[in-house]
Amino acid sequence: xxxxxxxxxxxxxxxxxxxxxxxxxxxxxxxxxxxxxxxxxxxxxxxxxxxxxxxxxxxxxxxxxxxxxxxxxxxxxxxxxxxxxxxxxxxxxxxxxxxxxxxxxxxxxxxxxxxxxxxxxxxxxxxxxxxxxxxxxxxxxxxxxxxxxxxxxxxxxxxxxxxxxxxxxxxxxxxxxxxxxxxxxxxxxxxxxxxxxxxxxxxxxxxxxxxxxxxxxxxxxxxxxxxxxxxxxxxxxxxxxxxxxxxxxxxxxxxxxxxxxxx
Ligand SMILES: O=C(O)CCC(=O)C(=O)O
Numbered sequence: 001x002x003x004x005x006x007x008x009x010x011x012x013x014x015x016x017x018x019x020x021x022x023x024x025x026x027x028x029x030x031x032x033x034x035x036x037x038x039x040x041x042x043x044x045x046x047x048x049x050x051x052x053x054x055x056x057x058x059x060x061x062x063x064x065x066x067x068x069x070x071x072x073x074x075x076x077x078x079x080x081x082x083x084x085x086x087x088x089x090x091x092x093x094x095x096x097x098x099x100x101x102x103x104x105x106x107x108x109x110x111x112x113x114x115x116x117x118x119x120x121x122x123x124x125x126x127x128x129x130x131x132x133x134x135x136x137x138x139x140x141x142x143x144x145x146x147x148x149x150x151x152x153x154x155x156x157x158x159x160x161x162x163x164x165x166x167x168x169x170x171x172x173x174x175x176x177x178x179x180x181x182x183x184x185x186x187x188x189x190x191x192x193x194x195x196x197x198x199x200x201x202x203x204x205x206x207x208x209x210x211x212x213x214x215x216x217x218x219x220x221x222x223x224x225x226x227x228x229x230x231x232x233x234x235x236x237x238x239x240x241x242x243x244x245x246x247x248x249x250x251x252x253x254x255x256x257x258x259x260x261x262x263x
Contacts, residue, residue: 015152044259050228054256058108061105101209108204116164133183133185140177143196145178164249
């Protein structure tokens with residue numbers, strides 16, 4: 001079954017991202033809501049899922065959870081088979097495999113993300129497609145994504161020391177806000193520049209991000225998380241402050257809080 005008509009394929013090629021409204025039904029969104037809440041209640045671990053926290057006006061809150069798929073049956077089924085995998089494979093023009101997954105919570109007052117491309121943070125494979133699932137509604141006020149349409153065909157753009165698009169270049173790019181409602185998905189490749197503001201609303205803006213690569217490039221998911229864990233344990237020792245990041249690139253603009261300091 002195809003999820004995309006020729007017009008959607010054209011939009012994808014032209015813009016480098018594609019929104020499909022109501023990809024998940026109201027009932028499915030109900031499940032996703034429950035699962036995101038369940039995962040957010042898991043205690044921090046040093047060897048399974050990863051939680052990241054940030055300071056907000058309401059105190060420390062989760063900013064991100066990742067590596068949860070092996071530990072959650074419902075999420076695992078939804079992201080490793082079925083319609084998300086199918087639509088990503090269709091865009092990839094070959095079968096896809098999960099590379100990484102995360103939930104970005106962006107609670108009220110939660111930080112935004114500087115203009116960046118994902119490719120510098122996603123090592124081992126050259127190209128990825130991410131499927132964003134809007135669990136809450138994301139608006140300009142609550143911190144939806146902004147894209148620079150068509151700029152996915154230029155390789156790395158003005159990559160700075162943070163791994164982001166240099167602010168001077170980003171400031172003259174044309175940015176389009178892409179709000180999403182619960183159940184909408186937004187597909188984007190790893191070279192499309194994007195950014196998002198802080199959440200200035202009173203509501204959480206929870207979004208699931210599922211990133212895939214072509215099966216022909218191999219299955220890198222475990223290696224990705226082992227490498228990230230290793231890198232962050234080195235950052236914690238090397239005095240570089242990079243352990244304050246939530247990714248190998250320094251795109252997150254919130255103020256991170258170490259979970260050891262939460263209680
Ligand atoms: O969730 C957001 O607002 C943007 C996230 C993002 O671009 C990222 O995590 O790389």
